[in-house]
Amino acid sequence: MKYPFVIVGAGLAGLTIAERIANVLNQKVLIIEKRPHIAGNVYDFYNDDGILIQKYGPHTFHTNNKKVYDYLSQFTKWRDYQHRVMSYVNGHYVPFPISIETINQLYNKNLTSEEMFEFIENRKVSIDDVRTSEDVVLSNAGIELYEIFFKNFTIKQWGVSPAELDKTVISRIPFRNNRDTRYFTDIYQGQPLYGYTRMAEAMCDHPNINIMLKTDYKDIINHIEYDNLIYTGPIDYFFDFCYGELRYRSVRMQFETHDLESYQPAPSTRYPNDYDYTRITEFKKLTGQVHSKTTILKEFPCDEGEPYYPFPTEEWKVVAGKYRKKAENEEKSFFLGRLAEYRYYDMDDVVEAALNLFSFLYSIK
Amino acid sequence: MKYPFVIVGAGLAGLTIAERIANVLNQKVLIIEKRPHIAGNVYDFYNDDGILIQKYGPHTFHTNNKKVYDYLSQFTKWRDYQHRVMSYVNGHYVPFPISIETINQLYNKNLTSEEMFEFIENRKVSIDDVRTSEDVVLSNAGIELYEIFFKNFTIKQWGVSPAELDKTVISRIPFRNNRDTRYFTDIYQGQPLYGYTRMAEAMCDHPNINIMLKTDYKDIINHIEYDNLIYTGPIDYFFDFCYGELRYRSVRMQFETHDLESYQPAPSTRYPNDYDYTRITEFKKLTGQVHSKTTILKEFPCDEGEPYYPFPTEEWKVVAGKYRKKAENEEKSFFLGRLAEYRYYDMDDVVEAALNLFSFLYSIK
Numbered sequence A, B: 001m002k003y004p005f006v007i008v009g010a011g012l013a014g015l016t017i018a019e020r021i022a023n024v025l026n027q028k029v030l031i032i033e034k035r036p037h038i039a040g041n042v043y044d045f046y047n048d049d050g051i052l053i054q055k056y057g058p059h060t061f062h063t064n065n066k067k068v069y070d071y072l073s074q075f076t077k078w079r080d081y082q083h084r085v086m087s088y089v090n091g092h093y094v095p096f097p098i099s100i101e102t103i104n105q106l107y108n109k110n111l112t113s114e115e116m117f118e119f120i121e122n123r124k125v126s127i128d129d130v131r132t133s134e135d136v137v138l139s140n141a142g143i144e145l146y147e148i149f150f151k152n153f154t155i156k157q158w159g160v161s162p163a164e165l166d167k168t169v170i171s172r173i174p175f176r177n178n179r180d181t182r183y184f185t186d187i188y189q190g191q192p193l194y195g196y197t198r199m200a201e202a203m204c205d206h207p208n209i210n211i212m213l214k215t216d217y218k219d220i221i222n223h224i225e226y227d228n229l230i231y232t233g234p235i236d237y238f239f240d241f242c243y244g245e246l247r248y249r250s251v252r253m254q255f256e257t258h259d260l261e262s263y264q265p266a267p268s269t270r271y272p273n274d275y276d277y278t279r280i281t282e283f284k285k286l287t288g289q290v291h292s293k294t295t296i297l298k299e300f301p302c303d304e305g306e307p308y309y310p311f312p313t314e315e316w317k318v319v320a321g322k323y324r325k326k327a328e329n330e331e332k333s334f335f336l337g338r339l340a341e342y343r344y345y346d347m348d349d350v351v352e353a354a355l356n357l358f359s360f361l362y363s364i365k
Helices: A012-025 A066-073 A100-106 A113-121 A133-158 A196-203 A217-223 A283-287 A314-328 A347-363 B012-025 B066-073 B100-106 B113-121 B133-158 B196-203 B217-223 B283-287 B314-328 B347-363
Strands: A002-008 A029-032 A044-046 A052-054 A061-063 A078-080 A085-089 A092-096 A188-192 A209-213 A225-231 A248-258 A268-270 A279-282 A294-302 A333-335 B002-008 B029-032 B044-046 B052-054 B061-063 B078-080 B085-089 B092-096 B188-192 B209-213 B225-231 B248-258 B268-270 B279-282 B294-302 B333-335
Touching: A002 A012, A002 A217, A012 A029, A012 A196, A012 A209, A012 A347, A029 A217, A044 A196, A052 A283, A052 A294, A061 A066, A061 A347, A066 A188, A066 A347, A085 A133, A092 A100, A100 A113, A133 A294, A188 A196, A279 A283, A283 A294, A314 A333, B002 B012, B002 B217, B012 B029, B012 B196, B012 B209, B012 B347, B029 B217, B044 B196, B052 B283, B052 B294, B061 B066, B061 B347, B066 B188, B066 B347, B085 B133, B092 B100, B100 B113, B133 B294, B188 B196, B279 B283, B283 B294, B314 B333
Parallel strands: A002 A029, A002 A225, A029 A209, A085 A268, A225 A333, B002 B029, B002 B225, B029 B209, B085 B268, B225 B333
Antiparallel strands: A044 A052, A061 A188, A078 A188, A085 A092, A209 B209, A248 A294, A268 A279, A279 A294, B044 B052, B061 B188, B078 B188, B085 B092, B248 B294, B268 B279, B279 B294
């Protein structure tokens, strides 16, 4: 078989590249996908009870990148939606990330912005050389808030203490001295009006795009003549694990459908200190679907399973670096996305990276 | 690329063969499908309003074939469902097919079975040589019921009068001298509990099965080494239309979502004499879905479009016969299903045909 372009992986990275090649270059593309569906980790579907859920965990689109927003808007209308998260602490749900609202509710106060500034300033721990995630929180919010909101959550999430994690892991500011209780503050926020899978279908709705599902690319790649391979799968698998298997943090997803209109007070709730799950997502609150029942997702972080989060320690950055170095020698192959670059990508960032890679490929045509 | 088995088409015929090859022979199968989804004409999905609809028109499963029922029951639970149809005549909905209930409602009578026998007997037209569909109805139910229920419906459906159609076209008995108002009387009747697409997904949920979507098999078949090709696409296309294009009757599907709990008194209604559509299906009444809105489908038969119904006249049987003759010379290829055999198949019949073909292939292994 002969295709000028072969893409491994039908997630957002692969679909974006495929769409551009098909529409702009007007060339044939073969996408090879291991799973039985397209859309990668943003895949959503209607479950047994007819509720739209996200199989691989919650995704809420947000970006300040107008280019990416406009690009995706070709393939979906949006449900204007601004994500809200509450953290369950000391037996109450309080807004998260920590804002004036959070402090006032937690301590039953009614502080003004100026009073709040002082309240936090007095608690901040002075740290000269901020290196770890623990340092980030302590120096911005103090030990009490660190322990209530971050310490145990991080241990559940990563299996290690924030003191062992690089400062970039807890990147969102741990305290906002205002009353904005949104989880993200990006200009563009929303959910694809009919879901992510529908958006993904629209992205590859072009006769130039052929899609192979349920297929390991290694089973067939040697039988395909191609000019360029865009690889969005795990980089270690591409190189037959020659430097060993990269470590990922995974999540065991436990979906539950309850015979209730509403399950919880926010679309997403965090459980830093209670239970073994880190958070509960209630999908109807993301999608706006009206249904007499509701499906929730409890997330239990674990080591084995789908590779969700590249492990954020130095050790694994080094191994990934070796693979990346090796990848540079692949003349016909380009590595793109969370698994191929071994880095966490938000949706908007990976689409932008794909658009950039396309511009690069196009300029050398 | 090399596959012992290649299957063209991911409808019920192709999926059944693929499943058997993968599970029983434990061999690799490649399914090549032109559409962007599996499941062929039984494909269902949740529409913009979150209502489960059948994209290519209503399908209600019914069979007396326990083997087929048991086979499919491996891949789905069933919603026990017995199909009901009403015909809109003279401004009223009456049960269809015509039963004692229909006659009593239509003529505002309360006839017993014996009285009904006489009522119908007196109306039957004596025809020595029953050849056409018109003959079938006239000789079984008389001219008035023919004109009310069948004549115009058939003209809408096929574009020709029942007098021009073979007697096999109106095959369901036009009158039942009992009070059974079900549309089918088969022992096993139901809908796949989570829809047909879910059942189709389960059928091909085996690592031996690779699926290529959005792909015309002719674009790649010369690059694949295979032992057997099972072809479920249009037979005339396979042979490059060497005897011309076969004629099909198609349907323009008009979906409408109404802000009503219920739209009509039965899952399916027929309009023999009113409007240009032949029938209206209300999907919630098939699936049992609970939703504050309801989606209906109006079917407008037409000539151009998806090839739904092989044209039931002698002329096209002759052309199809030529293609079938030619197909017999294809040593590596087997022709299966509605499009490849140019014959109407109910779902149970095509699954049975696929199981039989598999037995045949398996016996020669």
